[in-house]
Amino acid sequence: MTTTPATRRSFLTLALATPLAASALAACGSSGPGQASSGGATMWILTGQPGEGIRTDAVDTFNEANGDQEITLTAFQNDAYKAKIRTAIGADQAPTILPTWGGGGLRDYVRNGKVEDLTPFFEENADLKDKLFPSAFAAATVDGKIYAMPCEAVTPIVFYYNKKLFDQVGAQPPATWDDLMALVPVFKDAGIAPVSLGGQSRWTNMMWLEYLYDRIGGAELFQDIYDGEPDAWSRPESLDALTKVQDLVRAGGFVDGFASIAADSNADQALLYTDKAAMMLHGAWTYGSMKADGGDFVTGGHLGYMNFPTVTGGKGDPAATVGNPSGYYAVSATATDEAKAAAKAFLAEGLVTDATTDAWIAAGSVPIVVGSDSRFGDSEDADWLQFVYDLASGAPTFQQSWDQALSPTAADALLENIEKLFTLSTTPQQFADAMNATTGS
Structure with a gap:
């Protein structure tokens, strides 16, 4: 699997580091650290292979096909990310697209008005929602509304x-x-x-x-x-x-x-x-x-x-x-309308594709994509992957x-x-x- 114990430890540390910071970031140019200089969309991801490579390839592929909605990508190590996101969120300088682990941290963001309500997005993209494990949405939902996009792998x-x-x-x-x-x-x-x-x-x-x-x-x-x-x-x-x-x-x-x-x-x-x-x-x-x-x-x-x-x-x-129902990305509520539009286009078209699904499987993970088990093929880990797929996709509840x-x-x-x-x-x-x-x- 792609998640090492050290990465898992970072997940926990990040989850405990989500309270909104009151202090602002020092200015980094006129656009701020969470904004693209052109006013376009920005996205932060975590380093560490193979996940970093899969995420980067997804953004590069999207940018090549959408020159008018390019996303500026920045990768952070776990400790650097947790420090940056706390201050960025508190200063309204968060990236347009930000990783979150859902649950209590996401709920804090929602109640402080920091992330976009994605319920209308999923109503407009019902096919995309149906493509993902239903159990992955619970940790992305606050007060009956969806505030984060489930993606990547299930553990x-x-x-x-x-x-x-x-x-x-x-x-x-x-x-x-x-x-x-x-x-x-x-x-x-x-x-x-x-x-x-x-x-x-x-x-x-x-x-x-x-x-x-x-x-x-x-x-x-x-x-x-x-x-x-x-x-x-x-x-x-x-x-x-x-x-x-x-x-x-x-x-x-x-x-x-x-x-x-x-x-x-x-x-x-x-x-x-x-x-x-x-x-x-x-x-x-x-x-x-x-x-x-x-x-x-x-x-x-x-x-x-x-x-x-x-x-x-x-x-x-x-x-x-x-366990961990999936990875999640939220959209900053304070981003410009132009940046939000680009972010949502990426969530709809670039985050969960056949290429990313195959990449996660090749890395030994089970994507949260319905029917992805048909792609396990002759992998020497096929029995294990099928077990995880059946456990996650068939669970009546997947408690985070x-x-x-x-x-x-x-x-x-x-x-x-x-x-x-x-x-x-x-x-x-x-x-x-x-x-x-x-x-x-």
Whole structure:
């Protein structure tokens, strides 16, 4: 996959850095840093291959065909981008087209009047909307209106397992949470860590809670948390999910010392492909790094993958998933009418094309394009790509990761309290109380 753990880490940092800045940027010429000198459209993208190349090629191709609506492109490294966009947004000098991860950050932009309502755009381009995974639009929608264009690739959170180790102990992958808990002593007795986890990174812990909340409380609980409903974090379903994850910790389900393992170093993945751990819950982006670093673990057919187990009696749909539904681009509300027109032309004609779809597939990613699986062809990763495609396109709900879906204040509190939850230094009720206190932030 194209997204490395370091890139994923940057996603999280960016998501927590979206509050609107009050300070203005120093002037960079008469047009400002977010505007083209000619008054045309500008677009900011993130560096890092292969995504940077795909994005650049898309803009170049559009500009060649639309000489009167050319887009000026600027690429930033992640840290530089997060600093620039905060000040640019606050100073009304944002680029015409800007990357966003939707969710809470986008909602802040909307409520401060910084991004364009794209609902009319999608009404005029219904064929384009129908071309994209319906599940990708939830994170782009605020108060019933669409404010960002879903694009690029989908990366759900996947339940991985080591087939060799399951064969070694004569076990089957867990279909339910009870099955998972029953496997813990089986693997421990065999001297194998049941579950690998890079707990020092905290957002890896979050994945377990997200799925448990979904499987136990269903999509409604997720939505109520996102909407800031009072006491949503302390509902019985919420407390049940919090209790279950601590049950797994107390049972020794996670590898010893998990709180000191960093996901950015890929140490959690290494435990899985070196046969030290039997299972791992992680993003789809880890497939590529395990293939590159794990010897024959992937190519030899030893890697298993599935959706998260069900929870008996839970309200959640077993086909639902969580993670990153897609990439997103918004249009600045303060851009000129001319620039907005060029930006929307690019979103309609240049952002999602056959060429970009093929490029994302060639890079090992699944585009959020309906029917793109017909292009997987004879790829050696075709089975994996099809799994991700089916998981994402068939999900009745695709819940966006909390650190992106929640407000920056709530997301920061979430990561802090998740660390305490997994180290058993706080109770489920204390966790719930702390998160309820962020409601409305």
